[in-house]
Amino acid sequence: MADGTGDTFPKIRTVGIDGMLVTFAPVLEDRANRAALAFRAAVDRSGVDYIFETATTLTSVYLRFDPLALSHDALQDRLQDLLAEQDWMEADLPEGRRLWTVPTVFGTELAPQLAEAASEAGMSEAEAIEDLTSSRVRVLTIGFAPGQPYMGPLKSAWDIPRLKAVTPRVPEGALVLAIRQVIVFTAETPTGWRHVGQTAFRGFRPEADAPFALLPGDEMRFEPITPEDLETIRADNADGMGGARVEDIA
């Protein structure tokens, strides 16, 4: 019954008594993440009563529902119908996504592990900066800490492992990299991911009216700036944007 031994995907499983999970792949692949984003949007559009909440993980859609008002069987049938509507692995990404351009200091003493990460990826520092600033990554999922985005995929050269020795304190706004993904930290965190850039972008702003900046499916690119530029941005960063620009993805 274990994953990968003849199981077929998409697969529907229960989560506790009031949750259902639709999983598109047992390992992270980009089209499974795209399928999850598109399928969640379809579930939200379907307007089934007694579904209280939906969310995506890397390759799944989670639904929380009232199992006494909407039976497990009825919900499973509804989800099977929705799954049968199209090949979700080939689905278009949902509408309403945004592109964020975030000013970022690469390397320097503010992000001391760029050289190491570049070397792991077989690039010079300059090549690494060129590659990372010309890449556009998508928010694959948000988690671990509130509002914290896991973004990717970067090209395969960046499939570098996490460090075995955890760096004890990496600051809020840090751009960290491992396994073809990047994260902009929403709080100071110990981590095995490599600290390659530093931003003043805050993904979680608990004091603000809109505390969460990003949505799964949003995209991000990084614009190189100097440490002096970052100082200037930090001096006027009440909104937590860190100088980021945001535009709708048409």
Place this chain on the structure above:
Amino acid sequence: MTPALIVQSIGPAATIQDQGRPGYRDQGLSPSGAADLLALAEGAALLGQGADLAALEMPATGGKFQAEGDLRIALTGAPMMATLEDRPIAWNASHAVSAGQILQIGGAKAGVYGYLHLAGGIDAAPVLGARAAHLAAGLGKPVERGARLAAGAGAAGKSGLVLDVDDRFFGGEVRVVASLQTALFDDKTLARFEATAFKRGGRANRMGVEMLSEGDGFSASGQLDILSEVIVPGDIQMTGSGQPYVLLPESQTTGGYPRIGTVIPSDLPKVAQTPPGAEIRFRFVGMDTALEIESARRAHLKTLPGKVRPLVRDVHDIPDLLAYRLVGGAVSAPDDQTWGYDTGFNTGDAT
């Protein structure tokens, strides 16, 4: 000014809690809310108000409070030694408190989380639609000395009422449903898991509770290769060494450790309230049974207001400390027990 309790002293990690803020899982925010939601409902029944109001959650030990204005309170959850003007008062009961009086709440005699409710609820500013602190997420802070716990509107009503409550403060059997990763554990491991008497460990907070056992851990096949997946409160997570943690309302929203099953909502207060060293056994029930139990849980919550009765001739009301000691047995001094709570550990896998 509305009546309030002024905090003169308080144990560590006491927080304002309500039913939490579900609905932000897509943003990585777990619901938070009272560790013992039943205690929240019991307090609301005692004060004749909605269970959506906020109360003070006190892990392992209470504090000392002075009334500013007349108000009504209720005490629920882990039974703690409580006095009003040095006179013992009953737990699982409501009481009138007059302006200037001192309320003292000591260490838990059983269980972990005690609750202090104010008529009208604690009037804190909601954040993202709820008043519940979520310390792991940086929402709200522990309540500190000098804080003013203001009562919300609608505070008038009866006091001197008591409620008989379900025992859930000594551990015992906890029912579990199979969940998304249960099938990753083989039948032998699942049988051994059910047959094991676990002891609640010393590492426990609002994120999760450690369960200790003798012998081998409980490992899933392919444990290291599992993609990070959704976590819900009640999930029983196996760490790298195969040792279970039961996750509570402030857990992370996703994690890479496999979950052997999920504690059903009706039994989650018992897990949160099991004191360190007490025994817990897990038993799997089918989904149909679990849903019948859930239906009964919801029905029970609805009956609570009708089960409240006047507090008469309770030994705790007899203003004679000697008589109280003779009847009540050992009396814990306030603040004599601070075990059972650890604010410093993290049940998640590091990024």
